[in-house]
Amino acid sequence: VQLQAFGGGLVQAGGSLRLSCAASGRTFSSAAMAWFRQAPGKEREGISCISGSGSAGTTRYSASVKGRFTISRDVGENTVYLQMNSLNPEDTAVYYCASRSQKDCSLYRYRMHYWGKGTEVTVSS
Numbered sequence: 001v002q003l004q005a006f007g008g009g010l011v012q013a014g015g016s017l018r019l020s021c022a023a024s025g026r027t028f029s030s031a032a033m034a035w036f037r038q039a040p041g042k043e044r045e046g047i048s049c050i051s052g053s054g055s056a057g058t059t060r061y062s063a064s065v066k067g068r069f070t071i072s073r074d075v076g077e078n079t080v081y082l083q084m085n086s087l088n089p090e091d092t093a094v095y096y097c098a099s100r101s102q103k104d105c106s107l108y109r110y111r112m113h114y115w116g117k118g119t120e121v122t123v124s125s
Helices: none
Strands: 002-006 009-012 017-024 032-038 045-050 059-061 069-074 079-084 093-100 119-124
Touching (some): 002 093, 017 032, 017 119, 032 069, 032 079, 045 069, 059 069, 079 093
Antiparallel strands (some): 002 017, 017 079, 032 093, 045 059, 093 119
């Protein structure tokens, strides 16, 4: 599976952005997908994931983004989205999409098997 994230940019606090992650590979529909982010000087953290087909479309969110971010996937387009609303400067980071071979959703970095290049999000105050 090859992944490519895009859609980052500069946005003012309170604004919104939608990130996209285009995936290639015949196992996309069954693979769990996730978004991670890494702020300067901080560890990479898992913020959202969505399960693969057959797992009832389970989604999970970290406490830091729950209620503001929404993950979704379009199997036909082989794309995963992250809708980010009510952004604040603490959301400034490089955002990465990742996937794992299993269907179940995970926010643990070590459980991911594939990573895309990041897309940078900057939120100004």
